[in-house]
Amino acid sequence: MEAISDLAVHATGLTKRFGSTLALDGLDLAVPAGTVYGFLGPNGAGKTTTLRILATLLRPDAGTARVLGHDVVREPEAVRARISLTGQFACLDEDLTARENLRILARLVGNRGRAAHARAQELLDAFNLADVTDRPVKTWSGGMRRRLDLAASLITTPDLLFLDEPSTGLDPASRLQVWDTVQALADAGTTVLLTTQYLDEADRLASRIAVIDHGRVIAEGTPGELKAETGAGHLHIQLASPGQGEQAQAALAHLLDLPVHPDTEPGSLSVAGPAADQAALAVAHLECNGIPVAAFALARPSLDEVFLALTARIQDSSKEHAA
Ligand SMILES: Nc1ncnc2c1ncn2[C@@H]1O[C@H](COP(=O)(O)OP(=O)(O)OP(=O)(O)O)[C@@H](O)[C@H]1O
Numbered sequence: 001m002e003a004i005s006d007l008a009v010h011a012t013g014l015t016k017r018f019g020s021t022l023a024l025d026g027l028d029l030a031v032p033a034g035t036v037y038g039f040l041g042p043n044g045a046g047k048t049t050t051l052r053i054l055a056t057l058l059r060p061d062a063g064t065a066r067v068l069g070h071d072v073v074r075e076p077e078a079v080r081a082r083i084s085l086t087g088q089f090a091c092l093d094e095d096l097t098a099r100e101n102l103r104i105l106a107r108l109v110g111n112r113g114r115a116a117h118a119r120a121q122e123l124l125d126a127f128n129l130a131d132v133t134d135r136p137v138k139t140w141s142g143g144m145r146r147r148l149d150l151a152a153s154l155i156t157t158p159d160l161l162f163l164d165e166p167s168t169g170l171d172p173a174s175r176l177q178v179w180d181t182v183q184a185l186a187d188a189g190t191t192v193l194l195t196t197q198y199l200d201e202a203d204r205l206a207s208r209i210a211v212i213d214h215g216r217v218i219a220e221g222t223p224g225e226l227k228a229e230t231g232a233g234h235l236h237i238q239l240a241s242p243g244q245g246e247q248a249q250a251a252l253a254h255l256l257d258l259p260v261h262p263d264t265e266p267g268s269l270s271v272a273g274p275a276a277d278q279a280a281l282a283v284a285h286l287e288c289n290g291i292p293v294a295a296f297a298l299a300r301p302s303l304d305e306v307f308l309a310l311t312a313r314i315q316d317s318s319k320e321h322a323a
């Protein structure tokens with residue numbers, strides 16, 4: 001585990017209630033500095049609420065959070081000086097052009113005349129917005145607005161960037177562009193805390209991920225650790241004799257007590273969810289029972305499978321509590 005001083009974000013027991021809704025229920029978070037950290041969860045899990053507390057826009061009811069070493073409640077100015085937040089919903093002046101929006105923002109953070117103009121132009125080029133620069137923002141598509149919004153949050157290079165669903169609503173090419181930008185920022189030393197509902201995005205960008213549900217962290221680790229922990233995944237088996245498919249299916253179902261499905265190719269089967277030792281046992285069992293195996297592979301689960309497995313586990317346990 002990192003020393004506390006190496007953490008860009010260190011939150012313990014964050015709690016936030018809106019009326020009768022418990023949005024955060026004792027959330028703990030430790031984000032190592034200099035990494036891209038993924039914050040994953042279904043709608044209403046508490047992702048935006050957490051980012052708003054960390055960005056000093058909202059006070060927690062209980063718990064503490066330090067951002068880059070500063071307490072978010074007691075030293076909000078010190079936090080604000082070093083962070084940037086791109087919200088879930090773009091906030092731009094609709095009647096102004098992209099260039100005007102960016103120049104105003106550049107001036108707000110202290111760039112004067114020529115410098116503000118230069119920074120605006122750099123960002124317009126980086127985000128491929130040069131073509132539409134001089135049209136008012138209200139005439140733009142949602143994806144273009146998102147790109148401008150992200151550009152706007154990079155007027156200064158922050159030490160810590162909060163990105164709330166940066167690629168929601170973007171076409172595939174624009175998503176890749178956003179991913180490249182995030183990666184480039186991280187390579188240059190900015191810590192990025194990214195919320196997303198796209199597991200491929202977290203898998204691609206984040207070195208660690210916290211999965212949250214109902215205002216709590218339900219799992220945390222590297223994408224690889226999360227995949228290994230839930231142990232889902234598939235064992236694919238290709239039999240030497242395609243005619244033995246049914247016999248193999250029955251033998252495996254009996255041995256593993258897991259669902260076994262024939263794949264489209266004759267004599268090939270897949271088993272959902274075996275651990276590595278079970279998979280090895282299954283292959284050996286077929287061989288020993290006169291069902292030779294031509295090839296097999298144990299595919300690791302996708303993060304989607306991991307996510308569904310984790311959130312389903314929580315629902316099961318809350319049912320048990322209720323019972
Ligand atoms: N200002 C508010 N007033 C009342 N309830 C709120 C407010 N902000 C958030 N909530 C509630 O708190 C819970 C957590 O909301 P939050 O926006 O943090 O979720 P989220 O994980 O960002 O969801 P999404 O994926 O939909 O963006 C939800 O039940 C939401 O309705």
Ligand SMILES: [Mg+2]
Pocket residue numbers: 047048049088164
């Ligand atoms: Mg949100």
